[in-house]
Amino acid sequence: MDFNYSEEQQMLADSLRRFIDTEYTFDKRRKTARGGGGMDRAAWAQLADMGVLGLTVPAEYGGFGESAASQLVVQRELGRGLVLEPVTPSAVMAAAVLNAHGSNAQKAHWLPAIATGQRVVTLAYLEPTTRYRLETARASAERKGDGYIINGNKSLAWHGEAADAFLLTARIAGTNELALFLVPRDAAGLTVRGYPTMDGLRAADLVLQNVAVDTTAVVGDAADGLTALLHGIDHGIAALCAEAAGAMEKLIEITAEYLRTRQQFGKPLAAFQALQHRMADMLVQKELALSMAYVAAQALDESDPAQRRRMLSAAKVTVAKAGRLVGQQAVQLHGGMGMTDELEVGDYFKRLTMVDVLLGDSDYHLQRYGEAMAA
Structure with missing residues (x-):
C-alpha cells in the first residue's frame, strides 16, 4: 500500500483542513457539542459535498470507491479538528458492512443515502452484559411468518441518537446463530x-x-452476522487510529505554541530544556501512532484473518497508549490552565482518552492479539 499522498489525496486533505480552520471553528464545535444534538447538519452536508461521506462507497452507489489509504487521509484531518459528526460510525463502519455483506436491495437503498449525507446508519451491538465480547449478545430474534420479532437491549450505540437506522445484532431463537439486522x-x-x-x-x-422486521432486514446470511459486524469494526479501528494520530498532531502544535508564548523568568517556556525533552517525547509518540495508523489501514487489505486481527489490535493498543501520553503531557505542560474548560487542550485530552475504550480497550485487544498469535 502506497502511503505517499497522491495529488487527489493532497487536494482533499487541503480542502478539509481549510474547512476545519475557517468554518468548523472550535467555538462552533463546542456549541454543537453542548447543544444536545450531537451533530451540525450544515457541517454534515458540507462533508458530503466534499466527498468525505461517500469516499469508500462504490461508484455505482454514488460514492468514489477510494481505498483505505484515502480514508486515512480524511480521518487524520477530521481528528485534527475533533470533528463531532458521525463520519466513522456511518460513512466508514456501516458503509463497509453494507458494501461487503448487504443485499443488492440494501446497497441500492442505503449506500447512496449514506454517501450524500441524507441518512445516518450506525452499529448497535454492545449490551450491558457483553462488554466487548460480541458473541455473547443476548438480544433475541424469533422467527415469525416471513420475518422476525426482535427483543433486547443495546447500549452505547455510537451516535445512535442521530441515526436513521441501526445495524444491530440478535441471536436467532433456538440456534447459536448471531444475525445482523x-x-x-x-x-x-x-x-x-x-x-x-x-x-x-x-x-x-x-x-x-417486539420489533417486527421482515427477512429483507437481515444483512447477509443469518449465520454470518458476527463476521459482518467484525468487518465494520475492523474498518472503524483503522479510522479511529488515523483520527487519533491527527488529534495528537494538532494537540502538539497547540502545546508548542503555548510554550513559545508563555513567559517564565523572563524567557519563553520553550527555552527550558526539560520541557523540550517532554515535547520530544510527545512527538515520538505521535509519529509512532501515525505509523501504526498506516499499519491498521494496510490490515484492511490483508486476506489472512489472523494476521489482520494482529495488525489491527497492535495498532489500537499502541495508538491508545500514545494518545494517553500525549494528552496527559499536553495538560501538564499547560500548567493550571490545562485543567480548565477555557482551553482547547482539555477537549483533545478527553477525546484521546476515549480512543482506548472505543471499539475494544487495550486489555481486550492485547488478549485478541495473543489469541491471533496462537491461531
Whole structure:
C-alpha cells in the first residue's frame, strides 16, 4: 500500500483542513457539542459535498470507491479538528458492512443515502452484559411468518441518537446463530435514549420490544452476522487510529505554541530544556501512532484473518497508549490552565482518552492479539 499522498489525496486533505480552520471553528464545535444534538447538519452536508461521506462507497452507489489509504487521509484531518459528526460510525463502519455483506436491495437503498449525507446508519451491538465480547449478545430474534420479532437491549450505540437506522445484532431463537439486522429508527417497538459522552460526542441506548422486521432486514446470511459486524469494526479501528494520530498532531502544535508564548523568568517556556525533552517525547509518540495508523489501514487489505486481527489490535493498543501520553503531557505542560474548560487542550485530552475504550480497550485487544498469535 502506497502511503505517499497522491495529488487527489493532497487536494482533499487541503480542502478539509481549510474547512476545519475557517468554518468548523472550535467555538462552533463546542456549541454543537453542548447543544444536545450531537451533530451540525450544515457541517454534515458540507462533508458530503466534499466527498468525505461517500469516499469508500462504490461508484455505482454514488460514492468514489477510494481505498483505505484515502480514508486515512480524511480521518487524520477530521481528528485534527475533533470533528463531532458521525463520519466513522456511518460513512466508514456501516458503509463497509453494507458494501461487503448487504443485499443488492440494501446497497441500492442505503449506500447512496449514506454517501450524500441524507441518512445516518450506525452499529448497535454492545449490551450491558457483553462488554466487548460480541458473541455473547443476548438480544433475541424469533422467527415469525416471513420475518422476525426482535427483543433486547443495546447500549452505547455510537451516535445512535442521530441515526436513521441501526445495524444491530440478535441471536436467532433456538440456534447459536448471531444475525445482523438493519432496523429503521422509526420501527414500532424501538426506543432510543441519547446522552452525551465524556469527549463531547453522543451515544444512545436502545430498547427493542417486539420489533417486527421482515427477512429483507437481515444483512447477509443469518449465520454470518458476527463476521459482518467484525468487518465494520475492523474498518472503524483503522479510522479511529488515523483520527487519533491527527488529534495528537494538532494537540502538539497547540502545546508548542503555548510554550513559545508563555513567559517564565523572563524567557519563553520553550527555552527550558526539560520541557523540550517532554515535547520530544510527545512527538515520538505521535509519529509512532501515525505509523501504526498506516499499519491498521494496510490490515484492511490483508486476506489472512489472523494476521489482520494482529495488525489491527497492535495498532489500537499502541495508538491508545500514545494518545494517553500525549494528552496527559499536553495538560501538564499547560500548567493550571490545562485543567480548565477555557482551553482547547482539555477537549483533545478527553477525546484521546476515549480512543482506548472505543471499539475494544487495550486489555481486550492485547488478549485478541495473543489469541491471533496462537491461531
